[in-house]
Amino acid sequence: MKRIEIAKLLGTVGPELIGTEILVQGWVRTKRGNKFVGFVALNDGSCLANLQVVFDFSVHPESILHKVHSGAAIAVRGKLTASEGGGQQVELQANQLEVIGEANPDEYPIQPKKHSLEFLREHAHLRFRTNTFSAINRIRHHLIFAIHQFFNEQGFYNIHTPIITGSDAEGAGEMFRVSTLPPDNPPRREDGSIDYSKDFFGKETNLTVSGQLEAELAALALGKVYTFGPTFRAENSNTTRHLAEFWMIEPEVAFFDIHDDMDLAENMLKYVIRYVLDQAPEDLQFLSNRLKEEEKNKPEKDRAPMELVEKLKFVAENTFVRTTYTEAIEILKNSKPNKKKQFQFPVDAWGADLQSEHERYLVEKHFQKPVILTDYPKEIKAFYMKQNDDGKTVRAMDILFPGIGEIVGGSQREEVYEKLHQRMVEMHIPTEEMSWYLDTRKFGSVPHAGFGLGFERLMLFVTGMGNIRDVIPFPRTPKNAEF
RNA sequence: UCCUCCUUAGCUCAGUUGGUUAGAGCAUCUGACUGUUAAUCAGAGGGUCCUAGGUUCAAGUCCUAGAGGGGGAGCCA
Numbered sequence: 001m002k003r004i005e006i007a008k009l010l011g012t013v014g015p016e017l018i019g020t021e022i023l024v025q026g027w028v029r030t031k032r033g034n035k036f037v038g039f040v041a042l043n044d045g046s047c048l049a050n051l052q053v054v055f056d057f058s059v060h061p062e063s064i065l066h067k068v069h070s071g072a073a074i075a076v077r078g079k080l081t082a083s084e085g086g087g088q089q090v091e092l093q094a095n096q097l098e099v100i101g102e103a104n105p106d107e108y109p110i111q112p113k114k115h116s117l118e119f120l121r122e123h124a125h126l127r128f129r130t131n132t133f134s135a136i137n138r139i140r141h142h143l144i145f146a147i148h149q150f151f152n153e154q155g156f157y158n159i160h161t162p163i164i165t166g167s168d169a170e171g172a173g174e175m176f177r178v179s180t181l182p183p184d185n186p187p188r189r190e191d192g193s194i195d196y197s198k199d200f201f202g203k204e205t206n207l208t209v210s211g212q213l214e215a216e217l218a219a220l221a222l223g224k225v226y227t228f229g230p231t232f233r234a235e236n237s238n239t240t241r242h243l244a245e246f247w248m249i250e251p252e253v254a255f256f257d258i259h260d261d262m263d264l265a266e267n268m269l270k271y272v273i274r275y276v277l278d279q280a281p282e283d284l285q286f287l288s289n290r291l292k293e294e295e296k297n298k299p300e301k302d303r304a305p306m307e308l309v310e311k312l313k314f315v316a317e318n319t320f321v322r323t324t325y326t327e328a329i330e331i332l333k334n335s336k337p338n339k340k341k342q343f344q345f346p347v348d349a350w351g352a353d354l355q356s357e358h359e360r361y362l363v364e365k366h367f368q369k370p371v372i373l374t375d376y377p378k379e380i381k382a383f384y385m386k387q388n389d390d391g392k393t394v395r396a397m398d399i400l401f402p403g404i405g406e407i408v409g410g411s412q413r414e415e416v417y418e419k420l421h422q423r424m425v426e427m428h429i430p431t432e433e434m435s436w437y438l439d440t441r442k443f444g445s446v447p448h449a450g451f452g453l454g455f456e457r458l459m460l461f462v463t464g465m466g467n468i469r470d471v472i473p474f475p476r477t478p479k480n481a482e483f
Numbered sequence: 484u485c486c487u488c489c490u491u492a493g494c495u496c497a498g499u500u501g502g503u504u505a506g507a508g509c510a511u512c513u514g515a516c517u518g519u520u521a522a523u524c525a526g527a528g529g530g531u532c533c534u535a536g537g538u539u540c541a542a543g544u545c546c547u548a549g550a551g552g553g554g555g556a557g558c559c560a
Contacts, residue, residue: 030520030522032521032522033517033518033522034515034516036517039518050520054518057517069511084518085519085520086519086520088520105510105511105512106493106512108493109494111493111510112509112521113494115495118553119495121552122552173560233558233559235559236484236558237559238484239554239555239558240555241559241560242558246560344556356555356556356557406560408560452560454559456560457560458560466554467553
C-alpha cells in the first residue's frame with residue numbers, strides 16, 4: 001500500500017477517501033486517551049496540521065503502544081472516517097501500527113509545549129519537528145521558488161557566480177580565507193610573509209562576499225541575469241540581522257537605469273510576498289497568531305501596528321515611497337525626535353550615513369510604508385556606483401522595510417571607463433587586479449543597474465520572526481558553526 | 484568589538500532583608516476515567532542553584548574573574 005501525505009488527507013482529497021483503507025507515515029506530536037481509546041496527533045511535514053489517529057486498545061497490544069511517544073516515527077494502516085470529535089473533519093481508525101523509529105521520552109528534547117527560541121536554536125537539528133520551524137521552512141521554500149519564478153517569467157537568466165573568489169577588492173566586508181596550506185607551518189617568502197603562490201590556486205583566495213561584479217560581466221552579454229547563492233562575511237557582527245553565511249539575490253540588467261532598478265526591486269518584492277500569501281496561508285496564519293501571542297507580553301507602544309498577514313498584504317498592495325537622501329536628511333532634521341534630542345546620533349549635516357534609528361523613524365513613523373532612498377553622497381557608497389552630474393551623489397538606492405531596516409541595496413553602475421577608473425584609484429581599489437571588471441567598460445560598455453537582496457532579511461519580514469538565526473536552518477554566526 | 488541583561492529540575496520560570504529540608508506549572512513514570520483536542524484528576528521520581536575564587540557563624544541570594552546565552556549599537560544584506 002502506498003503512503004498518503006497528510007496534506008492531501010486534510011485537503012480536497014480527504015472526503016473522497018472516507019471509508020477506504022489507507023497508509024500514513026509520520027512523527028508523533030502528542031498522545032492522549034484512556035484505557036480504552038487513544039488519540040495520536042501525527043505530523044508528516046507535508047502541512048502544519050496533524051492527522052488524528054484513533055487506537056482501539058482492545059485491538060492494539062499495549063507493548064507496542066507504549067513505544068508511541070512524542071517524536072517517535074510510526075506507520076499506520078487503517079480506515080479513514082469522518083471524525084466523531086470536534087477538532088477535525090477526518091481521522092484515521094488504526095488497524096495496523098508499526099513503530100518505525102522510537103524516541104526515548106527521557107532523552108527526546110522536543111516536548112508538546114512551547115519552547116523558547118533560544119532552546120530550540122541549541123537543538124537546531126530537531127527544531128524542524130516543531131510547528132514554528134516547519135512553518136518557517138515551508139515558507140522559505142516557497143520564497144526561494146517564487147524568486148526563481150519571478151525572474152524566469154521576466155526573462156532573466158540565472159547565473160552561478162563563483163563561491164571561491166580570487167578577488168579581495170569588492171569591499172563588501174571581511175572575507176573568509178580559503179587555503180590548503182598547512183596552518184601550523186605554511187611556506188614563507190624571504191620577508192617572512194606567507195607564500196600563497198604555493199597554495200592550491202597559486203594565489204590568495206576567499207569565500208565570496210558578493211556575486212555582483214561577476215553578474216555584471218554576464219549582464220553585459222546576456223542582458224538580464226540574476227544570481228541566488230550563498231555569501232560569506234567574516235564580520236564580527238552579533239546582531240539579530242546578520243549571519244556569517246547567508247543567501248543573496250543579485251539581479252543585474254543591461255540598459256537599466258536607477259528607476260528601472262527600483263521598479264524591478266519593488267515588483268519582485270511584491271510578487272514573492274503575494275506568492276507566499278497564496279501558497280502558504282496556513283503557515284503564515286500560524287506565525288501571525290504566534291506573533292500576536294508573543295506581543296501580548298509587550299507594552300502597548302512596542303507592539304506591531306498590524307498583524308503579520310495584514311502587514312504582508314499592505315506591502316504587496318501599496319506603492320513604496322521614493323525619496324532622495326537629501327530630502328530624507330531634511331525630514332530627519334525637522335523631525336520631533338531630532339529637535340527634542342531623542343536620537344542617539346543627532347542629524348545636523350548633509351553627508352553622514354543614516355543610523356538604524358533614522359531609518360526606522362523614516363519607515364515606521366514618518367512614511368509608515370516601505371521607503372526607497374536614492375542619490376546618496378558618494379563618500380559613503382561603493383566605488384562602482386554611477387556618479388550624478390552634481391559631483392556629490394551617486395545613483396544608489398536602498399529599500400528600507402519596517403522592523404528590518406535595509407533589505408535591498410542597489411545602484412546604477414558607473415559605465416564610463418574614465419570615471420570608474422578614477423573612482424577606483426581614489427578609493428584604493430587595485431585597478432590591475434580588477435582589469436577583468438574594467439574591461440566591460442572598455443568593450444561595448446552600456447548603462448546597467450542591479451541590486452542585492454539579503455534572502456534571510458526577506459525571510460525575517462515575511463515570517464515576522466525577530467532573529468535571523470531562526471529563519472535559516474543552520475545559522476553560522478561568530479563563535480557558532482554547530483551542525 | 485562596545486553597552487546592557489540573564490544563567491535555579493528535561494522545559495518555562497518563582498525563590499522576600501544573606502538564615503531550617505530550594506518550590507510551581509508542563510514533561511516523564513504509576514494509577515483513575517469509554518471520544519480526547521497542549522485532555523483532565525490523584526500520586527511518585529527528578530537539583531554540581533553555569534564555573535572558579537572570595538566575604539560571612541551562615542551564600543541560590545553579596546563581591547571578583549571566567550564561560551555560555553539574550554537584547555541593543557557599530558559594520559552591512
